[in-house]
Amino acid sequence: MTDILASVNYWVTIFLMVGGLYIIVAHGNMVKKLVGLGIFQTSVYLLFLSPGKILGGTAPILAKEFELYSNPLPHVLILTAIVVGVATIALGMAFVVRIHEAYGTVEDDEVQELETDA
Template sequence: MDLLYQIVAHYNHWITIFLMVSGLYIVVSRGNMVKKLVGLGLFQTSVYLLYLTPGKILGGTPPVLSPDFSVYSNPLPHVLILTAIVVGVATLALGLALVVRINEEFGTIEEDEIFAGDEDE
């Protein structure tokens, strides 16, 4: 019973952590740069989940004020994450532009091949 309670109480946190470490794993273990950026994206979205989870109140409604409701979820994480998403896509675009330039310069987007090409010189 206690275990079941822990699972229900912390399931969001655990999935958040799983997404976070998967993002970390992809970034560290994969040499392909597009894959690395996807991993960074996973990491980033897990942080969104981390912020939004504690703001939710069971039985609450979205924070749009109305006389019909009295319990609202916490609006502040929403604001922070809204900003984070938009900045995130800006950095993603920058990273992808760098990948395109690297591909033009070296003809590959694999880290290992770039390093190998450097050593040949």
């Protein structure tokens, strides 16, 4: 039982990841796909952050009162990843806007139909 509890952080992470991926693959609406992409990426942050946490530790800002700190490295990596993620989402949104202007819809299937007609 303790084994399962010890890795509960991973179970949550995995669920979020699979949920996000499902939205990306299964849904045809381009905005929704991007939300899914956001969730998928965010869940990866947990995969990095949770192993860096040390029980009893504090945030890695050095001060005299504390001895034990959590691992700072994953924080740095994930900060980077978040920023990369938002740049990607913004760009994706710009595509969505342009696609809507060009086709009048943001559904994958409808765009494909318009193309085969043309």
